Amino acid sequence: MADSTLFPGKRDVKQLNDSVDEATAPSGSPLSKRRRETPHEESGTEVTDSNAAGICDDTEDAAGPCEVPTVTVGADDVASSSPGVDAVAEESTGGIERSDGAEKPHAVPDSCLHSEGDVKTEGKSSGEPDSQSTPRSRDEAIGADSRDEEMDEEGGVEESGSSAGVSSTKRKKQVLVGLKETDVGILEYRSHHPGIAGILKQRYRDFMVNEIDVDGKIVHLTDMKCPEKKSILPFDVNEVLTEEDQERLSVLAKSQDKSAECVIEVTEDKERRTKVHQAIRHLFPKLESTTSEDGGKKTIRVRKSGGGKHGRSRWPKDKPNYCRFVLYKENMDVYEALNIIAKYLHIGPHHFQYAGSKDKRGVTVQEVTIHRVDGQRLAQLNKVLRCIRLGNFRHVHKPLNLGELSGNHFVIILRMVKASQEQIDTAMSALRDSGFINYFGMQRFGNSLIATYLVGRALLLSQWQTAVDLILKPREEDQEDEGWRRHWMETRDAQATLAMLPNHRRRSVEQQLLRGLLKSKNDYLAAFSSIPRNTRLIYVHSYQSYIWNQITSRRLKQYGMSPVVGDLASKASMEGEDSEVPVVEYVTEENIGQFTIFDVILPLPGYSVKYPLHEAAEWYTEKLAQDGLTSEMLKHPVRDLSLTGAYRKCVVKPKNVDW
Secondary structure: OOOOOOOOOHHHHHHHOOOOHHHHOOOOOHHHOOOOOOOOOOOOOOOOOOOOOOEOOOOOOOOOOOOOOOOEOOOOOOOOOOOOHHHHHHHHOOOOOOOOOOOOOOOOOHHHOEOOOEEEOOOOOEOOOOHHHOOOOHHHHHOOHHHHHOOOOOOOEEEOOOOOOEEEOOOOEEEOOOOOHHHHOOOOOOOOOOOOEEEEOOOHHHEEEEEEOOOOOEOOEOOOOOOOOOOOOOOOHHHOOOHHHHHHHHHHHHOOOOOOEEEEEOOOOHHHHHHHHHHHHHHOOOEEEEEEEEOOEEEEEEEEOOOOOOOHHHOOOOOOOEEEEEEEEEOOOHHHHHHHHHHHHOOOHHHEEEOOOOOOOOEEEEEEEEEOOOHHHHHHHHHOOOOEEEEEEEEEOOOOOOOOOOEEEEEEEEEEEEOOHHHHHHHHHHHHHHOEEOOOOHHHHOOOOOOHHHHHHHHHOOOHHHHHHHHHOOOOOOHHHHHHHHHHHHHOOHHHHHHHOOHHHOOOHHHHHHHHHHHHOOOHHHHHOOOOHHHHHHHHHHHHHHHHHHHHHHHHHHHOOOOOOOOEEOOOOOOOOOEOOOOOEEOOOOOHHHOOHHHEEEEEOOOOOOOOOOOHHHHHHHHHHHOOOOOHHHOOOOHHHOOOOEEEEOEEOOEOOOO
16 A cells, blocks of 8 residues: 555645635546546556645645655656667657756655556556555646546557657547657667667656756645735825725726726825825726826826726836746646636736746646736636646746756656566666766657747748748648648638637637737738747747757767867756856866766857867858858847857756656
């Protein structure tokens, strides 16, 4: 029987937030109507850990059961640690994040795994347990038990050693067509032992990711309670507004007449007038007030706010402009999740900022900032959101930026593993001891044959129409989207194409782009600017990543797994997505003994980075030239597309690996 501290039940989630009863309901709750999953016919027990999913009891400290166990496997992914293993890992983590766990793992009971069925990157494998007695984790408690037996909207599995997954739905089984690892420069292996085969992400709960912030702390969702609204006025409003004035203002606030106004007579005392303005904003945030002079007397005129029905223009001056919160999501990408939240808030998705994207098919936890939206409004959304939870609200002065994280902590389950325990131990030991090639993984390049780096290349070449068409053109692998995509390419009619969009494309990048085209009358650059900044950056960063992967494979193949004279190296930890300003040295005959392969770095192409002093520098020039680019052209006239460059370690060693 599993230790209850490892697998707390639904009661713990209820204790976490008594105000959200549906979070623990076995059926009928918003979260119970989620994307369904397809269990494999020979699949074993489900083993997950609540802490990995990001929900831990806030009464426990880091040394207790809330400590995140298991594998912190690899920067963006555990790409290419060994043949066989790497294909599983490459799909595992997105390629945008690096992983640096810091907490001590603890074991998972042997009964939770079986040797012929599932292998989790925690604990050991043994006989198959009775599925009726399988313990539930806290992340499972959020959803409904019935989802285990129903179909997943996405369907499909990802099998190690294979570049494409297999999709399974009620209607048909179909092999997904998409990029292969070799298409994006993932060519070399760190180790050379025999590989193992298995199924990755058969269920989305088989893959759990927790962001690690810049302070090295693993991000968890620990508090979904609505934050208390504290009075920020240092005086009594009744001292500056009479009962009659307050009543008149109340009537005005409820009035449907947008031209209605209220006039309040005030004295020449500026300090008192300031208090009146503050009191009005505090009591009636949907009203706005201005000082005017009427017949030689000072008055304050009050009318309906013109800043939207939520009164965003009346943000208190002494309140930080950003609300930072934890986003917990299941089986959807971050862009989709934030679009859903934006829809309920009646704002655009550009108001959000985050440090990095996370895998779509998985349970992920990360921090997000939003501009001038109060935590109370966000907390209320937990009553209606499905597959999403928000919490740990606090107001801060600065937004999050891409790459502003130390890494990610992963808990991964592989199912139907075809390998002996000895082979598994050998592969995992190699990952732990020798590390892995720090490739940008497949998530960075999208899940279509039309890779994101192709869009990035078009943007850097200022080929705006090409970039738009690459996003909107038909895809061989997505027949359901064929109609509206083909209509756009044939007619260039944004309005008609928008009307044809299927429901799952509402509030997508494609919809935002089409709306921008409609508004700008097919001005492609202006339309592209309608996409949120973080999304625009992903395209050009994807191109950088594509070049880096290609150069890294060639460097390791030609020079091997040791430093050579002319390499760039750094002893800095270089935590985060990429490091822009590490202390970089050239490897020379005199200092080569000070470095190992874990210190060797290669630049992401840009106009202000150093390049190696051996042949690799020419490889960058060749690769860029093949695409019609030079390093100087990366200093783009469109500021968001300008690439200064960065540095990235070629080989990294994960922390806290356990299996």
